Amino acid sequence: MEQLEYEFDGAGSLRQSGPAVLVGVVSSGNLEVLVESAELGGRGRVVVNTSVRGFGEIWQAVLTDFAGRHNLANLLISINDAGATPAVVSLRLDQAAEEFYRGEP
Amino acid sequence: MALHSCDTLAQNRQARLGRARTITGGKLLRPEQVTELLEAIIEPGDRVCLEGNNQKQADFLARCLSRVNPENVHDLHLVQSVVALPEHIELFERGIARRLDFSFSGPQGGRMAKLVGSGTIQIGAIHTYLELFSRYFIDLTPRVSLIAAQAADAAGNLYTGPNTEDTPVIAEATAFKNGIVIAQVNKIMDEVPRVDIPADWVDFVVESPKPHYIEPLFTRDPAQISEIQVLMAMMVIKGIYAEYGVQRLNHGIGFDSAAIELLLPTYAESLGLKGKICSYWALNPHPTMIPAIESGFVKSIHSFGSELGMEAYIARRPDIFFTGADGSMRSNRALCQAAGHYACDLFIGSTLQIDLAGNSSTATIDRITGFGGAANMGADARGRRHVSPTWLKAGQEAQGRNSSMPRGRKLVVQLVETFREHMQPAFVEELDAWQLMEKTGMDIPPVMIYGDDVSHIVTEEGIANLLLCRNEEEREQAIRGVAGYTPVGIARSRSAVENLRDRGIIKRPEDLGIDKRLATRDLLAARSIKELVRWSGGMYDPPRRFRNW
Numbered sequence: 001m002e003q004l005e006y007e008f009d010g011a012g013s014l015r016q017s018g019p020a021v022l023v024g025v026v027s028s029g030n031l032e033v034l035v036e037s038a039e040l041g042g043r044g045r046v047v048v049n050t051s052v053r054g055f056g057e058i059w060q061a062v063l064t065d066f067a068g069r070h071n072l073a074n075l076l077i078s079i080n081d082a083g084a085t086p087a088v089v090s091l092r093l094d095q096a097a098e099e100f101y102r103g104e105p
Numbered sequence: 106m107a108l109h110s111c112d113t114l115a116q117n118r119q120a121r122l123g124r125a126r127t128i129t130g131g132k133l134l135r136p137e138q139v140t141e142l143l144e145a146i147i148e149p150g151d152r153v154c155l156e157g158n159n160q161k162q163a164d165f166l167a168r169c170l171s172r173v174n175p176e177n178v179h180d181l182h183l184v185q186s187v188v189a190l191p192e193h194i195e196l197f198e199r200g201i202a203r204r205l206d207f208s209f210s211g212p213q214g215g216r217m218a219k220l221v222g223s224g225t226i227q228i229g230a231i232h233t234y235l236e237l238f239s240r241y242f243i244d245l246t247p248r249v250s251l252i253a254a255q256a257a258d259a260a261g262n263l264y265t266g267p268n269t270e271d272t273p274v275i276a277e278a279t280a281f282k283n284g285i286v287i288a289q290v291n292k293i294m295d296e297v298p299r300v301d302i303p304a305d306w307v308d309f310v311v312e313s314p315k316p317h318y319i320e321p322l323f324t325r326d327p328a329q330i331s332e333i334q335v336l337m338a339m340m341v342i343k344g345i346y347a348e349y350g351v352q353r354l355n356h357g358i359g360f361d362s363a364a365i366e367l368l369l370p371t372y373a374e375s376l377g378l379k380g381k382i383c384s385y386w387a388l389n390p391h392p393t394m395i396p397a398i399e400s401g402f403v404k405s406i407h408s409f410g411s412e413l414g415m416e417a418y419i420a421r422r423p424d425i426f427f428t429g430a431d432g433s434m435r436s437n438r439a440l441c442q443a444a445g446h447y448a449c450d451l452f453i454g455s456t457l458q459i460d461l462a463g464n465s466s467t468a469t470i471d472r473i474t475g476f477g478g479a480a481n482m483g484a485d486a487r488g489r490r491h492v493s494p495t496w497l498k499a500g501q502e503a504q505g506r507n508s509s510m511p512r513g514r515k516l517v518v519q520l521v522e523t524f525r526e527h528m529q530p531a532f533v534e535e536l537d538a539w540q541l542m543e544k545t546g547m548d549i550p551p552v553m554i555y556g557d558d559v560s561h562i563v564t565e566e567g568i569a570n571l572l573l574c575r576n577e578e579e580r581e582q583a584i585r586g587v588a589g590y591t592p593v594g595i596a597r598s599r600s601a602v603e604n605l606r607d608r609g610i611i612k613r614p615e616d617l618g619i620d621k622r623l624a625t626r627d628l629l630a631a632r633s634i635k636e637l638v639r640w641s642g643g644m645y646d647p648p649r650r651f652r653n654w
Contacts, residue, residue, distance in 0.1 A: 029331075029526070052528065055528065058590045061590050061595055062590055083527075083528075085333070085522060085523070085524040085528065086523065086524060086589055086590040087333045087522055087523060087524070087565040087566075087589065088331070088332075088333060091332060091333065091336075091621065091624075094621065094622075095622070098622065
């Protein structure tokens with residue numbers, strides 16, 4: 001296991017805190033993503049627990065693009081990864097963010 | 106001046122048949138006579154064709170040949186489509202065979218690479234199927250061919266059933282050049298259901314102790330198709346099939362193209378594309394085509410071979426498949442390869458590695474796998490002259506406005522996720538094929554599809570249209586621009602890629618109006634093998650290993 005942690009500036013205004021959202025499953029080639037509100041001074045934090053070592057740079061690139069697509073202000077995102085490809089990671093992150101903000105403008 | 110003899114091959118054939126008469130008086134052999142007969146008939150240095158494709162295998166005859174005494178039978182030159190069985194490799198290890206011209210090696214690729222490295226196997230060349238079959242009639246004509254069929258009658262007429270595959274081309278090349286044809290069959294019948302190979306092309310027949318092996322190579326369980334593959338299939342259907350009105354095509358093997366097949370009755374139908382795309386196919390009878398056939402998408406399918414479990418379904422769909430008077434399918438690999446090359450407007454397939462020029466290869470450093478048919482399908486047909494709207498549109502895109510001579514071209518699409526399993530990037534600066542060339546002493550690296558034949562590359566990130574690229578730099582950035590988070594993708598010029606996107610050379614799902622959230626497995630017309638059986642009205646009978654209910 002390897003734990004990686006990343007922080008991003010939030011974009012735009014702070015959102016109201018809603019219930020936590022969990023998408024995906026921890027099975028081979030897949031991952032689960034938990035999105036919840038947290039008091040992070042307007043920043044966003046992503047904590048990755050992954051079964052595959054040595055891909056820190058790719059995580060950084062995938063998550064930076066994700067932070068460019070969504071406002072991560074005061075969001076804590078926890079990822080349990082079982083060897084998902086970047087394509088699956090991006091898809092799950094987008095699903096989780098959209099689910100979390102569902103109904104909001 | 107001596108008269109030049111002009112019938113040495115015929116005399117040699119008679120000498121061989123004469124030696125055979127000490128073993129059998131007729132055409133029919135008992136299984137235990139076969140090895141002895143092969144020793145009597147085959148001469149050292151002979152060119153021998155051992156039928157075996159990635160589907161049907163003349164496995165009993167291969168085993169008999171591997172048991173001959175290498176003191177009597179040695180230095181053979183094998184010419185055959187596929188090196189698939191352990192016996193094929195044993196022929197070389199025992200010194201029975203030395204030289205090899207072939208097309209594909211699949212499961213034996215690792216052992217083969219070692220034996221080539223040690224000099225035990227001398228490879229003439231690795232071919233595409235059509236190329237190898239062509240050489241059977243020019244400079245690689247077999248002296249002896251060992252073939253496989255479903256049944257024979259006492260006269261030696263052969264019935265191949267749905268898996269005709271390579272048999273006609275092998276038998277014809279051998280029989281009409283005074284060679285010797287020996288067939289293994291699953292059973293001897295009083296009367297065969299139809300004659301696929303006439304008796305006077307066949308010298309000996311043996312009823313094999315066990316039916317010949319057939320690999321269910323084209324069965325893909327829909328349960329294993331991922332959401333990413335669904336997303337890529339949506340992009341292909343909307344961004345390529347609809348865009349070019351692709352009516353005549355061939356699909357490679359794999360879950361990526363199986364996803365497209367299973368989206369025809371759902372996603373493609375919802376876009377109003379029935380009748381406008383995917384009507385005519387050069388294709389093995391993929392079980393994942395059943396929902397599209399049952400939904401009325403498909404007008405015709407001609408096949409290279411058959412597929413285990415599809416026989417009864419095919420027999421009841423003679424409007425779609427090519428079937429004989431007996432009701433069962435007739436496949437023919439050589440003709441289907443020619444059809445796929447000349448009469449299809451599109452090929453789509455997956456690969457292991459793509460470089461920055463779009464060259465693709467399935468070779469890895471430790472395995473010699475060869476080419477099979479994809480290279481014939483995935484190449485522009487330079488001898489083509491008939492026009493279709495698809496072919497013409499592709500040609501116009503490739504030529505730009507500069508050409509004074511209008512000409513079309515084939516769409517050749519590579520469909521890959523940016524990372525394969527174990528995080529192996531599909532995009533690389535240099536193909537492993539170069540290292541394999543060095544290691545095995547080949548003259549050129551084994552490239553499956555050359556970059557200048559590729560028209561589009563599709564990944565989960567989007568579609569790169571290489572036809573519209575006007576120079577090598579644009580082409581390289583177009584490829585980097587769909588290469589995702591691979592090192593090749595990360596090293597892109599973001600401004601160049603955005604420029605290509607503005608010009609429609611790169612298209613993202615959102616540029617195609619595709620909502621990624623809709624890319625779920627719910628879009629698949631069948632999500633399991635059992636649902637394929639249901640679509641077929643119970644006529645598809647999947648092999649046991651695919652039954653999990």
